[in-house]
Amino acid sequence: MADIVQDFEQMKSRVEVLLEGIELYNPENAALFEANYIGHVVASTFANVPRDSMCQLLGGISVSVLNEMAANKKWQVTSNQVFFPGHEDSVKSKNIVEILNFEKVASALTST
Numbered sequence: 001m002a003d004i005v006q007d008f009e010q011m012k013s014r015v016e017v018l019l020e021g022i023e024l025y026n027p028e029n030a031a032l033f034e035a036n037y038i039g040h041v042v043a044s045t046f047a048n049v050p051r052d053s054m055c056q057l058l059g060g061i062s063v064s065v066l067n068e069m070a071a072n073k074k075w076q077v078t079s080n081q082v083f084f085p086g087h088e089d090s091v092k093s094k095n096i097v098e099i100l101n102f103e104k105v106a107s108a109l110t111s112t
Helices: 002-018 020-025 027-045 051-057 063-073 087-111
Strands: 048-050 081-083
Touching (some): 002 027, 002 051
Antiparallel strands (some): 048 081
């Protein structure tokens, strides 16, 4: 998890460099854009992450701000995890397909 946090910190610093021009015009929009972008990347990549790590990745936001963001994005926040919907179906269906394909190959190899 430490490597993931470090990678996101590097990405965050690169995003901050890109957003310096935007911050000159409206710092609130830049911070909101950055948090939404990082939140989208994390939610697309992981099924869940530790709640405190998510707060840190989003720029050190408080748990109450995370809860507001989660409500808007339909994330589920527990006392120690943030769950992102949409991963369960794709992961389960991929595992079932892989198992079925393996079983077909195994039965074909054993029948000859």
